[in-house]
Amino acid sequence: MSFSLSLKKMSFRILQGPIKLLVKATVLPDDPVKEFDIDIAKPIHYVICNYSATDLNVLHRYCLKSGLPSPLSAENDCGYIFVRKKRRFWNSTSNYSRHQPRLAKLLEDQQNNPEDKPQLLPVTISWGRNPGKEKSLFRIMLSNTLGSIGYLHKAVIVLALGSHTFITFGKPLLLDSIIEEAGSKDHMTLKLTRMLRLYFHNQKTASLGPNVYSRRTLIKQLIARTEVQEVIERESKKKKISNQAAAKLAKKYAKEITGNYSYFVMRTLETILGWVLNRIYDGVKVSNAERIRGVARDYELLYVPCHRSHMDYLLVSYVLYNQGLVPPHIASGINLNFWPIGPILRRAGAFFLRRSFSGNKLYAAVFHEYLNVLFNKGYSVEYFPEGGRSRTGRLLQPKTGMLSMTIENVLRGRKKPLLLIPVYIGYDKIMEGNSYLGELRGTGKKNESIGQLLGARKKLKQSYGQVYVNFGDPVCIETWLDENQKDWRVSLDNIEERPKWFTPKVKQLANDLMKGINAAAAVSPVTLIALVLLSTPRYAIDKSELLKQIGLYLQLLREVPYSPDLAIPEGDEEDILEAAVKLNAVQIAKQAMGDIVFFSEDTAVLMTYYRNNIVHLFVLPSLVVSCFRYERSLELKNLKDKCLMLYPYLRNELFLHWNEEEFNEALAQCVEFMISKKLLIEKANMLWRPEESSSEIRRFMLLSECMQNMLKRFAIVLTLLGRRTEMTTQFTRRDLENSSQKLAERVAILYDINAPESFDNKIFASLIAILREQGAIITNKDGSLHIGNEIKGLHQTIISMLPFSVQQQLQQVIKEA
DSSP: OHHHHHHHHHHHHHHHHHHHHHOOEEEESSOHHHHHTOOTTSOEEEEEEEOOHHHHHHHHHHHHHTTOOOTTOOGGGOEEEEEEOOOOTTOSOOBOOTTHHHHHHHHHHHHHOTTSOOEEEEEEEEESOOOSOOSOHHHHHTOOTTSSOOHHHHHHHHHHHGGGEEEEEOOOBOOHHHHHHOOOHHHHHHHHHHHHHHHHHHHHHHHHOSOOOOHHHHHHHHHHSHHHHHHHHHHHHHHTOOHHHHHHHHHHHHHHHOOOOOHHHHHHHHHHHHHHHHHHSSOEEEESHHHHHHHTTTSEEEEEEOOOSTTHHHHHHHHHHHTTSOOOEEEEEGGGOOTTHHHHHHHTTEEEEOSOOTTOHHHHHHHHHHHHHHHHTTOOEEOOTTSSOOSSSSOOOOOOHHHHHHHHHHHTOOSSOEEEEEEEEEESSOTTHHHHHHHHTTSOOOOOOHHHHHHGGGGGGSOOOOEEEEEOOOEEHHHHHHHHOTTGGGGTTOOSSOOTTHHHHHHHHHHHHHHHHHHTOBOOHHHHHHHHHTTSTTSEEEHHHHHHHHHHHHHHHHHSOSOTTOBOOOSOHHHHHHHHHHTTSOEEEOOTTOOEEEOOHHHHHHHHHHHHHHGGGGHHHHHHHHTTSSOSEEOHHHHHHHHHHHHHHHHHHHTOOOOHHHHHHHHHHHHHHHHHTTSSEEETTEEEOOOTTSSHHHHHHHHHGGGHHHHHHHHHHHHHHHHHHTSOSOOBHHHHHHHHHHHHHHHHHHHSOOOGGGGOHHHHHHHHHHHHHTTSEEEOTTSBEEEOTHHHHHHHHHHTTSOHHHHHHHHHHHHHO
C-alpha cells in the first residue's frame, strides 16, 4: 500500500515539469472563490469526470494559482473524486468505483450534520474545443471527448493543445435533494453518481456543443424532410417543372444556406481575431458572462445581439470561446457570402440568408427546416433581431421573421427549453463611422467585396479603444409564453396554421428582447463625452464644467442605475476625459481663464452615433428637468402626469423596460436623487428648479438637452398633424412621414447640427407607428389619417419643453413650407 502511494506521488512529481512547460490553461470563472462563495477553510472535494493523472496534476497547479486548496493537499481533509474510467475489455463498466466509499461518506456526513454541508466542487478540464466526429484522423487524435484515454493519446493532446486548455469550475453541488428523498446508502450513492455523470455530460455539451455534422449528409436530410418535399411537389406543379428539377433547386438553396463548421478554422480564427482585437482595440470588456455559464448546461442557447459593426459577426463567438462555451451558428446576410470571406465564415459556423424570402416558398421551407435542425440537434444559434447594422447608434425596430421561426420550433415541442440571451455590443469607436454618415446622407450603401477587405488593412494602424460585450437577462421562451399567453400549449404539435395570438406575441417578445439589450448597455468614456458636448450650443465647454457634468452622470448611473445589468466605467471623471483624449474623440484648447474641451462640427456629427448608444439611460432625468423649462415649480402629481403622458412614446422609441408601476417608482428615485444633488428643491409640497444664480442651474440645463432631438422630432410631427386638421385635403401615413423628414432636414441644416440621424426617415416612420398604436392617430379604410383628440394636449406638452428659439424655428420653417 505504501509502495503504491509512493509510486503515485513519484508519477505526479514527474508530470509537474512537462505540465508547467506545456500547459497554459484558462481558468473559468476568473475568481471561483468569490463567484461561488467557496469557504476555503472547510474541506473541498473536487469532482473530475474522467480518471487522469495529468488532469489531476493540472488541477493541483491551477487551484493553487486561483487561491483554492490543492486536491492533493492533506490539510483541511480536501480530496478528489473521479466519476469515470476508461472502459477496457476486462472492465464491464466505465464507472470508477474506487471513490464510491467517499461519496457514501459525504452523504452520511450530510445526513448527520445538515448545517455543515460538504463542498462538492465539479471541475471540467477541456483540452482544446473539438466536439469530435469530424472526418479527420488527425483531429480525432486531438479529441478527448470519448472519456478517459491512453497515455500516448494524452501525451499527443498535451503537446498539441496544452496552450488551449480550459479549467471550468462549477457551482458547488448541493446534496439536499438526494438526502430528502431518503433511501438506502447504496441507492443514494448511485443517485449521486448519476447526477455527477449528467452534470459532466451537460457541461461537455455547453462547452463543446454536439458532434459536428457532415454538411453533405445534412443537405440530403434537409431535402428529404416531409415539409420540404411537400413544397417541392407544390413548386413543381406551380412552375410546371419536374420534381427532380424542383429538388435540384432546393439542394442549391440548401448549399447556399447551410454552414460547414470546422473546429480547425474556428481555432485559427480565434487566434487571428485575438491578434486583430488586441492590435486595433484595447481589449474586449466582457460583463455578465457568468450568468451564461450558469445556464448553458440546462438550456439550448440562442443569442440575440444588437448589430453595430461587421466585427459583431465573430465577436460574440470569440468571447464565448474564451469563456469556455461553444461558439454559436451565426445567421449572416447573403451580402457577406463572397470569396474569401464567405467560405471562411461558413466554416466558422455562419449560415447565410437572403434579405427577403418574399414569394420564394421553396427557399423559405429549406431555410426554416435548417433552422429547426440546428435547434433540435442542440446547436446554439445567433441572429441579429434588427436585421441589419444600425447607422444611427440607436436600436432599430426588430424584424420578427427569425423569431417567428424560433417560436414555431418551440410549438413543435422540445426536449430542452430554449433560452434567448440579449447581448449588447458597443465600441469606443466603430470602423464604419464615416460610411454610415454617407449612407444616411443618401450616398448609398457599398456592396461588400474583396476590395473593401483589402482596404480594411489601413484600419489596422489605428486605435479604436475598447470593445464592450455585455450579456443581458436571459428569456426562456416557454416561461415567457406561460406568463404572456397561458393557453399556448394547446398549439403544441399543431402548427399547420398559426394561432391568432402568434403574430402579436412574437412582436411583443421581440420588443422585450430589444429592451433587454438596452438594459445591458455599456457606458464608455466616448459616449459620456458625446452626451455632454452635444448638449452645448457650439460643442464646447469649460473643462471644469465638463468634469462636473460627467461626475453627475456617473453618480446618477451608480446611485440610480437604469438597470442592474449596466456596465459602468470604472474611475472618476478625470479618467473618463483622459480616455476620450487618448482616442482623439475631443480636443483641448489651453486658455488662461481655463481650458476648453471641444470637437469640430464634423466630429460632432459622428458623435451623435455614440450619444445615441446611451441616451435612453438618461431620458428619465432629462424628461423631469425638461418639465421645468418654463415652470419655476411643480407639484409632484403634475410632474408625474406630464411624464406619464410622454412615456408611452419614449418607451417605444427607445425600448425602455419600465411598465407604468416601475416607471412611477423609477421617477420617485430620480426625483429623490435630484433633490439630494440640489438639482431640485423641495419646499411646501412643491418641487422647485434651482435659482438662476446658483451653480446647479448649468448642470440642470445641460441635463435637459439630452432629449431635445427627440422632442424636436416629436414636435415636427405633431405640428404637421395640427396644421393638417385646419386643411380639407386628405393625407396618408406616407405623406406625414415624407413631410416630417423633409422639415426635420431643413431645420437641421438651418439651425442645428446637420446630423443625418436627426432626419432619418426610419425614425419618423417608427414614431408615427407609435402614435397609431396609442390611438392618437387612426388610419381610415382609404389610407387617410384621422387625428385623435389627445393630439392637441400632447402637442402643447411637447412645445412647453422646447426653448423659445426652437419653437420659433419650427414655426418659421413650417410657415415657409
